Amino acid sequence: MTMPTLRQLEYLVTVVDTGSFTRAAERLHVTQPALSHQIRALETTLGGPLLERLPRSVRLTPTGRAVLPHARAALAEAERLTATARRTAGLEEGELEVAVIYSVSLGILPPVLREWRRRHPGVRIRLREYSHADRLQDAMTAGRADLAIGPVPPGWTGPIRELGVEEFTVVLPADDPLAGRPSGTVALTELADRAWVHYAPDNGLADLLDHVCARAGFRPEAAVRAEQTSAAPLLAAAGLGPALVPATIVPAHFDGTLLRPDPPVRRTLTAYTRTRPDPLTVAFADLLARQARVNPV
Structure with missing residues (x-):
């Protein structure tokens, strides 16, 4: 008709x-x-x-x-x-749907959202969180968000913007024998015989821990598997075992020991979209690139 x-x-x-x-x-x-x-x-x-x-x-x-x-x-x-x-x-009103992996929503995103709200109070942010980078990518492919923030998406054909390098740290109790070493570093092989604070199988950090430990020549035994990413550093500080966590999620005034892995464990974080982003999405990605607490690529 x-x-x-x-x-x-x-x-x-x-x-x-x-x-x-x-x-x-x-x-x-x-x-x-x-x-x-x-x-x-x-x-x-x-x-x-x-x-x-x-x-x-x-x-x-x-x-x-x-x-x-x-x-x-x-x-x-x-x-x-x-x-x-x-x-x-003109960034006066609207809604932006942002999809992230858990560690991003815990670490780099809160200060970005705080600054965004200060600058653009009329633009709402709807946040969607995913435990694994694969599910994040699937959600973006299905059109469930305007912008995704996570590791480099393999095979992605849309626009990708690199934000920086996310550093990982090893968490141990404050009274651990390895605490206080002058170098502030630890080789993962030094922890090969310990049971680890691991992650639930559907958490993408479980794959990352298995991969870096395999590269160091061992398979990490799990003392406990954390369902929530934020629980891992707290369980490690309580003495349940070492944990490998993004440095950005460690809370302020943390009472555990933080040691840098040697060699370093890093991953590149990106913001990506399906098609050329609109002005609202570009503005958020620009703020994210400036405010995110990650090291330059």
Whole structure:
């Protein structure tokens, strides 16, 4: 079924408001034949005449009187839509859906969100969290968010922006024999015979810990598996075993021991979208790149 166009509705309203095809054509900056053609097309679409042409004016038919309020409402809604889009592009209002892995929402994101709210209080952020980078990528592919923040997505064909390098640290109790060493580092092989604070199998950090330990020549035994990423450093500080955690998630005034792995354990964090991002998404990604507590790539 053919639907009326906004232009046709605008032409109808203007003819009624001016009371004349001639004056309406002048106001709309179109020729009178073009205006008449659009009105006839609208009448054809709606199945009957809308205007009665009188010698010096026009008069609405019963159908025209029924249609006119809806035409005015449609034009007003279109104006509101345009104004909203302009305010969103100007970062005055809107909503941005951001998908992240758990460690990002715990570590680098809170100060970014705080600054975003200060700068753009009218723009809401809807946060979606995922335990694994693969599920984050699947969610973005399915269109569940405007922007994803996580490790480099393999095979991604959309725009990718590198944010920096996320450093990992080994967490031990404050009274651990390895605490206080001047170098502030530890080789993972020194911890090969210990049971670790591991992660639940569906947490992406479980794969990362297994990978870096395999590279060091051993498989980490799990003393406990943390469902929540934020629990890992707390369990390690309590003496349940060493934990490998993103340095950004360690809380302030932490009472455990932090040692840098030797060799370092790092991963690059990115922000990525499916298509060329709109101004709202670009503005958030720009702030993220400036505010995120990660090392430059």
